[in-house]
Amino acid sequence: MNKHTQSELLELQKQALAVRKNILRMVKAGGSGHVGGALSATDIITTLYFSVMNVKPEDPNWADRDRFVLSAGHKCLALYAVLAEKGFFDKAILDTYGSLNSPLPGHPDMHALAGVESNTGALGHGLAIAGGMAMGLKLDRKKSRVYVIMGDGELAEGSNWEAAAAASHHKLDNLMVFVDLNGLQIGGQTSEIMANSPLADRWRAFGWHVKEIDGHNIEQILACTDGIPFETGKPTVVIANTVKSKGFSFAEGKASYHYWSANDQEMAVAEEDLQKAERSLQQ
């Protein structure tokens, strides 16, 4: 395992904070959005783009790039926020969120915005698309990898398990999935709506190498991406324990903020939360 310096970790935390600011900026522009899952996945997506993936914002279709598929497409505020921060497009575009013909629709469109790799939103699609990408890259003997974010509620979709079986059968060890295990979905607790435990065993049974981490601990996120594939010939899944709406104090851990229709009072709290986080990073 590579050692990551404290300054590298601090830098990533600052970038994650900038991403959360971008998320809030979009919600301010559009009035509402799927913030819960975006915020729970923010630290992972930020770390991937700023420290793990080989991408070129100035050449978004570079053939040797690593790919990112947001299977849980409703978390797109986090993806847009990261892509903007990474320089794929002008941050002014963030202010178009929610407006007619915005390149930032409520679920991502690869033909509308540089850096977006797939049109997800209907759940249970992303893993198969990502598997196909990983397979195509392998056929071309490329070293590129494919990273996927899945929601835990999304795992109830049966199509995921078709895709999971095919990934291990075809030995796609260039494929890495993060399950954003925030434990909540729109209607409440995932464990009550459609339980997915024992989740690690499920993935193992499908032939995957499984890791479990704290999905807000950047050091752990980095550690789990060092040295993949952990087993040659096996795809990797990281079960990332997260908090829904992480970073917005009034919404953390509440299913009701799966989709946030912002009011002025909550908006002010969210801004304060981000300011506080900024001050603590500066100390």
Next chain:
Amino acid sequence: MNMADPRKSFGEALLEIGKEMPNVLAISADSSSGSGLTPFEQHFPERHIEFGIMEQGVIGYSAGLATTGKIPFVVAIAPFLTSRPFEMVRNDVGYMKQNVKIVGRCAGMSYSDLGPTHHSLEDIAILRTIPGFTVIAPSDPIEIKAAAWAAAKMNGPVYIRIGKDKMEIFNDNPDYTFEIGKGVTLREGSDATIIATGVTVYKSLQAADMLAAKGIKVRVVNLHTLKPVDEEIIIKAAKETGRIVTVEENYLAGGLGSIVAEVTSQYAPVPIKMIGVKDQFASNGPYDELLALYNLHPEGIVKETEAFLK
């Protein structure tokens, strides 16, 4: 009349396409040998990818493969690639504009004895609603090969619908050309026009002969491409012959008859008789008898056309 197996014909074409186009892949959902893919698999084992019985997965994987520049031809029993994974076809292939070719074989009622679970009478209707999709129902083995080549050469999602039983080879003439989106007038006539697609084209030609013997001269149009539709040939037929009979091995809802009506009602309104399967799950039994049950045999087309023209 010489005949050939549609699936074998498709497989022969795909092998030749594969030799010329290294990015072409054959994708199987435990459907390879029944889809005529064995020659391709033997020639290009690395480019033949087996997924087993997972038709949702296979469409998603194909879309992902296409993002890396591959040209996947996914071939399986028609309903399992169209109605079952419809959302994957719509989003992953259609909305993502991926260069995936979906070939539904044993389409229509050609898995006649296996019953409605294995019939595909709505595939034309549902796939043509997807923006940017090309939908083709070739009329004979020569056209199957031509359609496969045309699909491989164009960039974008394509659905090709082929049957199961041997088909008469009638496009074997030196003037034959195939162009996506261009219908073909096979027989001239002035009393009415029969517009057909897929397996019903040859049956319509036979019907036209039988009608001619009775003094009724019908034009016959092969509308092999259902989308993009050749509006010009339909409007011309409406204006010049005044009446149209549509013949399709498909539900009347949303299929060829609907397509023709969508065009004529806007640009050249004429009476239309639609022959096809009405709002019911089809029965089962020998294929020819099943087609006849819905007047999709030459005698049935003659009977319906005569009644329509009275």
